[in-house]
Amino acid sequence: MRLTAFFLPTLKETPNEAQVVSHRLMLRAGMIRQTSSGIYAWLPLGYRVLRKIEQIVREEQDAAGALELLMPTIQPAELWKTSGRYDDYGKEMLRIKDRHDREMLFGPTAEEVITDIFKSYVKSYRDLPKNLYNIQWKFRDEIRPRFGIMRGREFLMKDAYSFDLDYAGARRAYQKMFLAYLRTFARLNLRAIPMKADSGPIGGDMSHEFIILAETGESVVFCDKRWVELDVLADAPSFADDLEPFYLRHTSIYAATEEKHDPAHCQLAPEQLVTARGIEVGHIFYFGTKYSKPLGAVVTGPDGEPVTVEMGSYGIGVSRLVAAIIEPSHDGAGIIWPESVAPYKVGLINLKQGDAACDTVCEALYDNLLTARVEVLYDDRPDRPGAKFADMDLIGLPWQLLVGPRGLKSGTVELKNRKTGERVELSQDSALAKLTSVKLTA
Ligand code: ATP
Numbered sequence: 009m010r011l012t013a014f015f016l017p018t019l020k021e022t023p024n025e026a027q028v029v030s031h032r033l034m035l036r037a038g039m040i041r042q043t044s045s046g047i048y049a050w051l052p053l054g055y056r057v058l059r060k061i062e063q064i065v066r067e068e069q070d071a072a073g074a075l076e077l078l079m080p081t082i083q084p085a086e087l088w089k090t091s092g093r094y095d096d097y098g099k100e101m102l103r104i105k106d107r108h109d110r111e112m113l114f115g116p117t118a119e120e121v122i123t124d125i126f127k128s129y130v131k132s133y134r135d136l137p138k139n140l141y142n143i144q145w146k147f148r149d150e151i152r153p154r155f156g157i158m159r160g161r162e163f164l165m166k167d168a169y170s171f172d173l174d175y176a177g178a179r180r181a182y183q184k185m186f187l188a189y190l191r192t193f194a195r196l197n198l199r200a201i202p203m204k205a206d207s208g209p210i211g212g213d214m215s216h217e218f219i220i221l222a223e224t225g226e227s228v229v230f231c232d233k234r235w236v237e238l239d240v241l242a243d244a245p246s247f248a249d250d251l252e253p254f255y256l257r258h259t260s261i262y263a264a265t266e267e268k269h270d271p272a273h274c275q276l277a278p279e280q281l282v283t284a285r286g287i288e289v290g291h292i293f294y295f296g297t298k299y300s301k302p303l304g305a306v307v308t309g310p311d312g313e314p315v316t317v318e319m320g321s322y323g324i325g326v327s328r329l330v331a332a333i334i335e336p337s338h339d340g341a342g343i344i345w346p347e348s349v350a351p352y353k354v355g356l357i358n359l360k361q362g363d364a365a366c367d368t369v370c371e372a373l374y375d376n377l378l379t380a381r382v383e384v385l386y387d388d389r390p391d392r393p394g395a396k397f398a399d400m401d402l403i404g405l406p407w408q409l410l411v412g413p414r415g416l417k418s419g420t421v422e423l424k425n426r427k428t429g430e431r432v433e434l435s436q437d438s439a440l441a442k443l444t445s446v447k448l449t450a
């Protein structure tokens with residue numbers, strides 16, 4: 009992509025409405041635009057990151073055997089009346105009437121809709137287990153939308169729902185999601201700690217919030233110091249294996265949200281206990297027959313008797329993740345994207361646009377990178393180098409390839425690693441070889 013053809017409305021000034029660094033940087037980098045309180049448009053650069061995160065989430069759900077579908081954003085109130093949640097949900101639910109005066113709502117979550125779909129088709133235990141998910145916009149009329157897309161009113165969520173014949177099946181479905189979440193967050197370069205969370209009226213131990221430690225986090229959390237260093241995927245099983253040992257190993261290391269933390273029962277020595285703030289990026293939850301019962305999701309069991317299916321639901325805040333990745337990964341100059349979600353891998357900077365030698369070399373590098381399918385943003389604007397450096401650092405692409413008249417005289421270009429700041433001079437060919445064939449780690 010050529011920057012002159014792109015839409016990158018970066019800001020020099022720090023917007024004063026933004027209280028946390030991720031919000032400030034997303035506004036300054038031209039990633040999002042607020043259209044009303046808690047509701048944002050995703051501008052091209054931000055949308056690329058959102059889609060990359062979405063794709064990683066999707067790949068790991070698929071790997072765990074979950075099946076993607078797409079449910080509507082607008083739901084009928086009727087289903088929520090059947091489950092008993094229509095009145096309970098309160099003001100967070102955006103209620104709408106259509107032209108026929110029918111009660112509708114913008115879905116804040118989709119347990120009712122998915123259970124209704126499931127029960128319409130699945131009638132036998134032989135069709136279990138199933139896990140169905142979608143990645144869809146949700147609306148919650150949050151009382152205090154804040155921190156940009158971190159706590160928005162409209163936000164993108166991955167929500168999966170498992171259906172099983174019995175508790176043992178539901179437990180396995182839960183453990184698969186537990187593993188899928190650890191794999192997902194690792195690919196996003198995030199250390200997300202599964203913390204024991206409130207499990208509602210069902211009780212039991214199967215409710216975990218996945219939390220990233222960050223000073224700007226909204227929740228207070230408590231965990232064993234070991235989590236801070238733990239390689240969570242060391243000796244991770246594959247989805248086909250028995251996941252019980254892995255699950256028990258991880259859930260035995262203390263980690264709890266504020267609601268679940270009980271100082272009287274926490275066995276950790278004070279110096280071993282971390283008390284911190286955190287950002288919730290995912291939540292997995294087993295709730296038995298809470299929805300299947302009122303909505304009538306019943307299958308015929310092996311003995312011919314009807315069985316109300318056991319369910320769980322599993323959410324990831326896909327749009328919140330964009331901010332959650334920036335919070336621990338930035339410096340004074342801007343964002344530092346992990347390569348897996350960077351909007352482009354390389355920023356090509358022409359330090360003297362209009363100079364015949366610089367233009368020729370940049371065009372050749374640009375063509376070669378495109379041919380090699382390396383995602384590249386080419387700053388071909390006629391601006392000063394200083395302004396180009398500042399924008400490129402701000403938007404945080406993992407690699408910058410700098411082409412200027414001085415280097416070209418000795419036949420070199422410069423490759424800068426955004427994260428380490430390390431710069432090396434090398435020939436065009438070696439630069440290309442590095443960016444194309446070798447898997448560079450940012
Ligand atoms: P929170 O305690 O932050 O309000 P929640 O318990 O209401 O979250 P869930 O219903 O479990 O959240 O939704 C699944 C995921 O969706 C959360 O883990 C979070 O990452 C994300 N999420 C929830 N509310 C918002 C929001 N208002 N804006 C952005 N993401 C959100």
Ligand code: MG
Nearest residue numbers: 100148150159
């Ligand atoms: Mg909430």
